[in-house]
Amino acid sequence: MHFIAHLDMDAFYASVELLRYPQLRGRPLVIGGRRRGTSEEKEFPTLRDYAGRGVITTSTYEARALGVFSGMGLMKAAKLAPDALLLPADFDEYRHYSRRFKDAVRAVAPEIEDRGIDEIYIDLTALVMAATDGAALDPWQRARDVAARIQQAVFEATGLSCSIGVTPNKLLSKIASDLDKPAGLTILREADVPTRIWPLAVRKINGIGPKAGAKLEALGIHRIGELAQASPALLVKQFGASYGAWLTEAAHGRDERAVVTYRDPKSISRETTFETDLHPVRDRERLSRIFTDLCVRVAGDLERKGFVGRTIGLKLRYDNFATVTRDCTLDEATRDAQAIRRAAGSCLKRVPLDRRIRLLGVRVGALARPGLPPVREPSPTKNLFD
């Protein structure tokens, strides 16, 4: 029996900003964009002042009530909620609070898996078992107590609220933490899957995105319960052996993945979207400067994190949003900005440059720690008799 928690900070970026500007509490607030809008003189610009190509990274619950959500273009959001306040993202500050809340959790429960800046999985099994040992206490009640203590610790360390789901696995906990936001604490046992999980939309499952969601919809499968009852053979036929079989498992709330407390990065990248699309010939100089700058920044990231990499990749997005990538593998791993620039430059020669460019990115993969052999997973050996 496992007790796995998923902890999700409530409207994280926006909540951090509200610590700084408490006078804005209760007003619709959106985080996103790179720079201030056109009216610099205003202390707090509104969405209607914005001009650019940014997207919403977070919005407060008051803003969500107006129909603006993460990922939405700011220009579109401005039409729905022109009076919502817009603050630019301050990632240094968010990282600071991220460290604080994770440290606070770690002090209570050390088995943490990082899932980005504002969420984590926590394996509570050992804690719950130790606490239950000898006592006639319901282990799920113990799990609830531990989770409540974690919420309290996070609040004391940061002044921020979070929502937690505790269930037998990561898949269910991820869904559970979202069931009672903000400041929710949801406990789900296997037996609760039909009543609590099956009524939900299939998109609530982490791993079913826009494409798979639309395809399921077209098959008449809207709810997780319908997915659970769907013919596994049909799903395999429609989605392939691997993903199709996983869909059935997920719908039944089955998931065996362990909480992984550390993982080496696989790639490090930098990319930038230009304020206006650039012409490959007429803006050659500017493009070249931006290109070199990206390489320098990736090299800096590699240095700081202590990696070198053998595969250098280039990413380009055209004005029509079509995206291409090219990469090449060097004989020797590097973290040298000039070597990266040279390799990425050779990739650039293999890409058509017949339209304006919206985005340029540079990536380094096949990472290794200098002096050590590359971190390479043993590739899965297919064995029919497994």
Add this chain to the structure above:
DNA sequence: TCTGGGGTCCTAGGACCC
């Protein structure tokens, strides 16, 4: 005036080797 930036994982095909 649609659509950021940082990632992971999977698939599929071709080159090349035994």
Add this chain to the structure above:
DNA sequence: TCTGGGGTCCTAGGACCC
């Protein structure tokens, strides 16, 4: 000369997530 299965490595694209 033709026919085989693996296996690894590399590249490109795409789905998905925070």
